[in-house]
Amino acid sequence: MKTIRTLGLAALLVVGTAVPASASSLGEVRVLAHFDRAAGQAAESIALEPGGGVVIGMIPARQVVRVAPDGAVAVLTTMPLPPGGGGTTPVVGDPVVTGVARADSGTLYFLYSSGQGGLTGIWQLPRSGAPRLVVPLPADTMPNALVIDGPRKRFLVTDSAGGRIWQAPLGxxxxxxxxADPTLAPNGFFGANGMKVHDGAVWASNSDRGTIVRIPVTRDGGSGRAEVRATGLAGIDDFDFTDRGDEILAAINQANELVRVNANGTHDTLLDAGDGMQGTTAVAVRGDRVYVTNGANLAGDDPTLMLARLRR
Structure with missing residues (x-):
């Protein structure tokens, strides 16, 4: 495999013989945008926008940025440091912007974790004007992934420090x-991390335990009995479904990999450090496009947004 370093350079992925014939694969991989690691732009999360643009949360720059389809990067907001300069955020210390989400109306939301009440929680980014806090979360939480559950008109948020999933009204x-199922709990560092709503359930990754957990949504919107659907994914961050049943593409932060997790829980590597993966943090799939962010927070110094073609 060729190392991807410049905009427009593509690499063809060869699928190994152990991969099921029906599994998805990737091709036409390229770097869409480079970010400024020296300025704290460690890309953490992805929200897709119409037309091929994306919105990304940046840690520890405390920023939300938009990447246009041509790769141009624009900073939408930079969150202020908390009084005293921060340093009390659970697990990570410094205040960080993590998950981002886009409502069907076009309104953008993001998570800010500061270790202080009145700042930690879900923030709304208006089309004009300053961000505003719409859902406060306790100071001892480390909100990480943000999902809008449209049918139930609510937010869902993973708490990596507390090993929980929170809910709040969309308004x-x-x-x-x-x-607060035990399968979400941390084991020394990060618990529940990435999250998606899929096929009548909430799915969450657990970074410390290297697992993907499925929690059914009950008829009244509550949480059913959790089930571990995949293991052996130490350092897993965010993930997304390929629209091929329960097949998943997952970012493995510590190993600098993008992996495919098959419906039976087995997994195989699609991209690794040789393809430009550096602290891989998030994945978002739309049609045959796969967006991948690299935070370069544990390895390397080149945070990027990459775009690949999904082959079904």
């Missing part, structure tokens, strides 16, 4: 714990 207000 804003008080958050409550949706699930």
């Amino acid at each position: 804003g207000g008080r958050a409550t714990v949706w699930s």
Whole structure:
């Protein structure tokens, strides 16, 4: 495999013989945008926009940025440091912007974790004007992934420090714990991390335990019995479904990999450090396009947004 360093350079992935014939693969991989690691732009999360643009949360720059389809990067907001300069955020220390989400209306939301009440929680980014806090979260939480559950008109948020999933009304207000199942708990560092709603369930990754967990949504919107669907994924961050049943593409932060997780829980590597993966953090799939962010927060110094073609 060729190392991807410049915009427009593509690499063809060869699928190994152990991969099921029906599995998805990738091709036409290129770097869409480079970010400024020296300025703290470690790309952490992805929200897709119409037309091929994306919105990304940046840690520890405390920024939300937009990447246009041509790769141009624009900073939408930079969150202020908390009083005293921060340093009390659970697990990570410094204040960080993590998950981002886009409502069907076009409104953008993002998570800010500061270790202080009145700042930590879900923020709305208006089309004009300053961001505003719409869902406060406790100071001891480390909100990480943000999902809009449209049919139930609510936000869902993973808490990596507390090993929980929170819910809150989409219109804003008080958050409550949706699930505190032991499968979400950390084991020394990060617990529940990435999250998606898929096929009647909430799916979450657990970084410390290297697992993907499926939690059914009950008829009244509550959480059912959790089930571990994949193991052996130490350092897993965000993930997304390929629209081929329960097939998943997952970012493995610590190993600098993008892996495919098959419906039976087995997995294989599609991209690694030789392809430009550096602290891989997030994946988002739309049609045959796969967007991947590299934070370069544990390895390397070149955070990027990469774009690949999904072959089904």
